[in-house]
Amino acid sequence: xxxxxxxxxxxxxxxxxxxxxxxxxxxxxxxxxxxxxxxxxxxxxxxxxxxxxxxxxxxxxxxxxxxxxxxxxxxxxxxxxxxxxxxxxxxxxxxxxxxxxxxxxxxxxxxxxxxxxxxxxxxxxxxxxxxxxxxxxxxxxxxxxxxxxxxxxxxxxxxxxxxxxxxxxxxxxxxxxxxxxxxxxxxxxxxxxxxxxxxxxxxxxxxxxxxxxxxxxxxxxxxxxxxxxxxxxxxxxxxxxxxxxxxxxxxxxxxxxxxxxxxxxxxxxxxxxxxxxxxxxxxxxxxxxxxxxxxxxxxxxxxxxxxxxxxxxxxxxxxxxxxxxxxxxxxxxxxxxxxxxxxxxxxxxxxxxxxxxxxxxxxxxxxxxxxxxxxxxxxxxxxxxxxxxxxxxxxxxxxxxxxxxxxxxxxxxxxxxxxxxxxxxxxxxxxxxxxxxxxxxxxxxxxxxxxxxxxxxxxxxxxxxxxxxxxxxxxxxxxxxxxxxxxxxxxxxxxxxxxxxxxxxxxxxxxxxxxxxxxxxxxxxxxxxxxxxxxxxxxxxxxxxxxxxxxxxxxxxxxxxxxxxxxxxxxxxxxxxxxxxxxxxxxxxxxxxxxxxxxx
Numbered sequence: 001x002x003x004x005x006x007x008x009x010x011x012x013x014x015x016x017x018x019x020x021x022x023x024x025x026x027x028x029x030x031x032x033x034x035x036x037x038x039x040x041x042x043x044x045x046x047x048x049x050x051x052x053x054x055x056x057x058x059x060x061x062x063x064x065x066x067x068x069x070x071x072x073x074x075x076x077x078x079x080x081x082x083x084x085x086x087x088x089x090x091x092x093x094x095x096x097x098x099x100x101x102x103x104x105x106x107x108x109x110x111x112x113x114x115x116x117x118x119x120x121x122x123x124x125x126x127x128x129x130x131x132x133x134x135x136x137x138x139x140x141x142x143x144x145x146x147x148x149x150x151x152x153x154x155x156x157x158x159x160x161x162x163x164x165x166x167x168x169x170x171x172x173x174x175x176x177x178x179x180x181x182x183x184x185x186x187x188x189x190x191x192x193x194x195x196x197x198x199x200x201x202x203x204x205x206x207x208x209x210x211x212x213x214x215x216x217x218x219x220x221x222x223x224x225x226x227x228x229x230x231x232x233x234x235x236x237x238x239x240x241x242x243x244x245x246x247x248x249x250x251x252x253x254x255x256x257x258x259x260x261x262x263x264x265x266x267x268x269x270x271x272x273x274x275x276x277x278x279x280x281x282x283x284x285x286x287x288x289x290x291x292x293x294x295x296x297x298x299x300x301x302x303x304x305x306x307x308x309x310x311x312x313x314x315x316x317x318x319x320x321x322x323x324x325x326x327x328x329x330x331x332x333x334x335x336x337x338x339x340x341x342x343x344x345x346x347x348x349x350x351x352x353x354x355x356x357x358x359x360x361x362x363x364x365x366x367x368x369x370x371x372x373x374x375x376x377x378x379x380x381x382x383x384x385x386x387x388x389x390x391x392x393x394x395x396x397x398x399x400x401x402x403x404x405x406x407x408x409x410x411x412x413x414x415x416x417x418x419x420x421x422x423x424x425x426x427x428x429x430x431x432x433x434x435x436x437x438x439x440x441x442x443x444x445x446x447x448x449x450x451x452x453x454x455x456x457x458x459x460x461x462x463x464x465x466x467x468x469x470x471x472x473x474x475x476x477x478x479x480x481x482x483x484x485x486x487x488x489x490x491x492x493x494x495x496x497x498x499x500x501x502x503x504x505x506x507x508x509x510x511x512x513x514x515x516x517x518x519x520x521x522x523x524x525x526x527x528x529x530x531x532x533x534x535x536x537x538x539x540x541x542x543x544x545x546x547x548x549x550x551x552x553x554x555x556x557x558x559x560x561x562x563x564x565x566x567x568x569x570x571x572x573x574x575x576x577x578x579x580x581x582x583x584x585x586x587x588x589x590x591x592x593x594x595x596x597x598x599x600x
Contacts, residue, residue, distance in 0.1 A: 021160060022160065022161045023137050023158035023159060023160055023161070024158060024159065024160075024161045024164055025156055025157075025158055026157055026158060026159050026164060026167065026169070026170070027156065027157060027169060027170075027173060027174045028155065028156035028157075028174060029153075029155050029156065029174040032143065035145050035146045035147075036143045036144070036145050036146075036151070037143065037144060037145075037146075038141060038143055039141070039142045039143055039144045039150070040141065040142050041139070041140075041141055041142075042129045042140040042141055042142050042152060043129065044128060044129045044130035044133075045128055045129070045130070046128065046129045047126050047127070047128055047129075048126070048127055048128070048129060048132050048140070048152065048172060049124070049126055049172075050124065050125050050126065050127050050132060050170065050171070050172075051122055051123070051124050051170065051171045051362070052100060052122065052123045052124075052167055052170050053121060053122055053167070053168035053169050053170070053171075053362065053363065054092035054096050054097065054100060054121055054122065054123065054166060054167065054168065055092060055096055055165065055166055055167065055168050056090045056091070056092060056121065057089075057090060057091065057092055057093040057096070058089055058090055059090065059418065062090075062418065062421050062422075063421075063471075063511070063512075065081075065089070065425060066421055066424055066425055066472065066595060067512070067513070067598060069081070069425060069427075069594065069595075070424065070594055070595040070596075070597070070598050070599070071513070071598040071599075072598065072599050078427075078590060078591045078592075078593075078594065079591070080425060080426055080427035080591055080592070080594055081425045081426055082426070083357075083426055086422050086425050086426060087119060087120060087359065088120070090422070091120035091121065092120065092121060092166070095166070096166040097116070097123075099162065099163055099166050100123060100163060100166050100167060101114060101123070103159070103160060103163045104123070104125070104135070107131075107134065107135045108131065108134075108135075109125055109127065109131070109135070113125045113126065117359070117362075118358075118359075119358060119359030119362075120359075121359055121362070122362060136154070136157035136158060136159065136170070136173070137157065137158040138154040138155070138156060138157040138158065138173075139154060139155075140152055140153070140154050140172075141153065141154065149375075152172050153172065153173070153174060153175070154173055154174060155174065156174065157170065157173050157174070168363075207368060207403070207407045207408060208348035208349065208350065208365075208368035208369060208403065208407070208408060208412075209341075209345065209346050209347065209348050209368065209369070209370060210346065211270050211346070211347075211348060211349070211401045211402075211403065212269070212270030212271055212272055212273045212340075212341065212346050212347070212401070213272075213346070214272075214314035214315060216401070216442065217437075217441075217442025217443035217445075218400075218401045218402045218403075218433070218435065218436075218442050218568075219273075219314070219317065219318050219401075219566070219568065220317055220318055220321055220400070220436075220564050220565060220566035220568035220569060221436065221497050221498055221564070221565045221566055222313045222317060222557075222562055222563075222564060222565075223497060223552070223562060223563035223564065223565060224562065224563055225560055225561065225562045226241075226554065226561050226562060226563060227561070228286055228554075228561045231243075231554060231561075235249050235487045236486075236487075238250070238481055238487040239481040239482070239483060239484060239485055239486075239487070239552075240552060241552055241554050241563070242481075242549055242551070242552045242553045242554060242569075243287060243554050244287050244288070244325065244328045244329055245287075246487055246549075247325075247329065247548075247549065247573055248329075249487045249488070250481075250487055250491075250549060251548070251573075251577060253577050253580055254580075255329075255331070256329070256330050256331050256332055256333050256580060256583065257332075258332070258333075258583060258587065259332045259333045259334060259583075260333070260583055260586045260587065262395075262586050263333055263334070263395065263579065263582055263583050263586055264297065264333065264334040264335065264336045264394045264395075265326055265330050265333065265334070265335045265336065265394060265396050265398075265575060265576065265579040266335075266336045266338055266393070266394035266396060266397035266398070267296065267322050267323060267326050267335060267336070267337055267338065267397075267398055267572065267575075268338045268340065268352055268397060268398070268399045268401075269304075269306075269318065269319045269322070269337060269338070269339050269340070270340050270341055270346060270347055270401060271304050271305070271307060271339065271340065271341040271342060271343055271346055271347065272307055272310055272315055272343055272346070273315060273316075273318045273319050274305070274306040274307045274308070274315065274316060274319050274339070275296075275306055275316060275319035275320050275322075275323050275337075276306075276308065276311065276316050276320065276558065277293075277295065278559060279316065279320045279324070279556040279557055279558065279559065280294070280295070280320070280323060280324060280327070280556070281293060282556040282559065282561075283320075283324040283328070283555070283556040284324075284327075284328070286556075287324075287328055288327075288328040288331055290331070291327060291328065291331055294327065296323055296327065296334075296335040296336060296337035297334055297335065297336045297337065298337050298339060299336055299337065299338045299339070299355075299391055300339055301338060301339065301340045301341070301347070301351065301352060301355040301387050301391065302340060302341050302342060302347055302351055302355070302370060302372050302382055302384075302386060302387050303341065303342035303372070303374075303381070303382025303383075303384060304338075304339030304340045304341050304342070304347070305339060305343075306319070306337070306339060307343050307380075309343065309380070311558055312558060313557050313558065313562070316557055316558055317555070317557050317564060318400060318401075318568055320555055320556060320557050321400075321553065321555045321557075321564050321568060321569055321572070322398070322400055322568070322572045323335065323337065324555060324556065325553070325569065325572050325573060325576065326398070326572045326575065326576055329573065329576035329577075329580075330576050330579045330580060330583075333579060333580075333583060336394050338352060338355075338391070338397075340352045340355075341370060341382075342372075342374055342380060342381050342382035343380030343381070344374060344376070344378065344380045344381045345370050345371075345372075345374050345376075345381070345382075346370065347369075347370050348368060348369045348370060349399075349401075349403075349416060349467065350364050350365070350368070350369045350416060351364075351369055351370045351386075353416065353419050354369075354386065354387065354388050354389075355387040355388070355389065355390065355391040356389070356391055356392070356393050356423065357389060357419065357422070357423075358388040358389025358390070359389075360419055361386065361388035361389070363415060365412055368408065368412065370386075371386070372384065372385065372386040372387075373385065373386075393423055393426065393428045394428070395427060395428055395429065395579075395582050395592035395593075395594075396428070396429045396431070396575045396578045396579045396582065396592075397428060397429070397430050397431065397575070398431045398432075398571045398572045398574075398575035399430075399431065399432050399433070399571070400432075400433045400566075400567070400568035400569075400571050400572065401432075401433070401568075402432055402433060402434070402435055402442070402465045402466065402467065402468060402501075403442070403465065403466045403467075404441035404442055404445070404454075404463050404464070404465060404466065405441075405463070405464045405465060405466040405469050405505060405506060405507060406441065406447060406454075406463060406506075407466070408466065410507045413466055413467075413469075413470070413507055413508075414507070414508075416467065416470070417467065417470035417471070417472055417473075417508065418472075420467065420470055420472040420473050421472040424472055424594055424595035425594075425595075426594075427591055427592040427594040428592070428594065429474060429575070429578050429592070429593060429594060429595065429596055430467075430472070430473040430474065430595075431473065431474045431475075431476055431571045431574055431575050431578075432467050432468055432473050432474070432475055432476065432571065433468075433475075433476055433501075433566070433567035433568050433570060433571040434465060434468045434475045434476055434477045434478075434500065434501035434502060434543055434544040434547075434567050435465040435468065435500075435501025435502075435567060436478070436498035436499065436500070436501060436565070436566045436567055436568075437457070437498070437499060437501060438499035438500070438501060438502070439462040439463070439464075439501075439502065439503050439534065440457040440462065440463050441454070441463030441464070441465060442465075444456070444457040445457050445463060446458075446459065446460035446461055446462060446463050447460050447461040447462075447463055448460050448461075449461055449532065460533075461532075461533060461534065462503050462529075462533055462534040463503075464503035464504060464505055464506065464543070465501055465503075465543070466507075468501065468543040468544065469503075469504075469505035469506075469507060469508050469540075469541050469543060470508060470541075471508055471509075471511040471514070471541045471597075472595065474545050474546065474574070474595075474596055474597055474600075475543035475544040475545050475546075476544055476545070476546060476547065476548060476567055476570045476571040476574050477493070477494075477500040477501065477502055477543075477544030477546070477547035477548075477550075477567060477570065478493070478494035478498065478500040478547055478548070478549070478550025478551065478565075478566065478567045478569070478570045479491035479492065479493060479494055479500070479547045479548060479549050479550065479551075479570075480492060480493075480494040480495070480496055480549060480550065480551035480552070481549065481551075481552075483496075491549065493547070494547075494549075494550045494551050494565075494567075496551045496552070496565065497551065497565040498550065498551075498565045498566050498567070500544070500547060500550065500567060501543075501544070501567060502542075502543055502544055503534060503542070503543065504534055504535045504536070504540050504541065504542050504543075505535065505540045505541040505542075505543075506535050506540065507540075508540060508541040509539060509540060509541065510538070510539050510540055510541055510542070511541060511597075513597055513598040514541070514542060514545075514597070517542075518538060518542050519538065521542070522536075522538055544567075545597050545600055546574060546600055547570060548570040548571075548573045548574050549569070549570065549573065550565060550566055550567050550568075550569045550570040551565050552565070553565070553569045578593060578596065581593055
């Protein structure tokens, strides 16, 4: 039996006809961002590339899915999902796809003009301005920035109320996603203001992009320079100088012996942070001689390179620390360096996740995440296409950087957290350092209860870190050997130079795997602070999940040895231990440990 396109269009419209034509505002913009001016009405014959982000399905079951493969008592423990299974499980439901398609068809967009993305989450079609305006009950205009850059936008758009629950957002519409040389502000409202952090203050443009900057506040802290000849690598000195052998003695794990090709340990660095090969060789010459001239496997994302233009502890301390200990502790296993972002724009955590999952790219925030090719060509900029997919996730990934939870919006953080959940389903352990300022945020800042702005940390509301507050990553705090004590004695929370970060989220609920520990902590160690200082509801995510030594690390930086402090040291160590465990599991024919929090 054969049908004409006209007949098929009529059948689709009839089968999924919308019961009403009541349109509701889906997104709106109150005013133009700074620097932009109205230029002219867009001609009705111009063609726009329309994209509709469909709402995902089964997100309400995500926690159950992850626990099924991550809880040690589950019969499916360790049976991680393939990326295809993950994509299919969270793909928009057939009801969502059919409802949105029916709306488009009934509005005059023929079925053959509509395509669905490979990731399954988007519907795309070309439409004239006249068609788009009729579809969205809006008007499109051309705007120009003071730099001369043009942009097509509308001030608001409306969709049928029956369609609204199935649509996340539509482009091009209210978003000014054209990168310009100076930071701009975006005032987009979608059901609730999206530019306000959980703490109540406005989110700053490009707050997420500064993670690798020397002033970010999440980098390790440098102590005294030391003469390597004065260090005797014996366990009796571990309370003063932490070396790889001290860590093996502390946590009773052996050196690596094998190198399974399935196994590599991922370390993430954000440009301009970079290692120096001379520093690695200096460290290896003293603590792992057979690794001299060994380099990590470079996974260059969005033009990321281990730059050598800018040098010093503020540019090399983080990467040198991470790689010297990661590579030494898992030797002879391989270490993969994910170097993210060019030397000018840098990158955000989302930019790294984009490279692992192409479907995640489309939802980036243009005011927080990088735009590539870099719109401002020049020395040190990456002019290639943005890396959306194409990179594989190692089974353990350690990141020694972090934001304040109050730096970003709750929707931005929730979206990123769900991506960590999906990667956990695939068997990857994501580790993040918990911060170095105790209950305060980066730079030891708390939040003023009146203004909601950051202060000097001497008063105000505690400032938890993100992604540590995401319940689908493993947050790593810092301990230290008690001064004068043996390497075999119990450790204490780190309070030398840094204070191990910890606290309770203002965004994420308490996960089931943590509920008993949180209840016990409040019962047995009630803090002398009330709800005016932190979220003491006992119903939100607490962190860190586990801690490791973070004081007195011997690190080679810019040709000299120095003592280094921070949870930036703790996270790579825990990651190295998990990588060694995975090596043993692979040898036994098992899979990776994946998301470890329910096991802790």
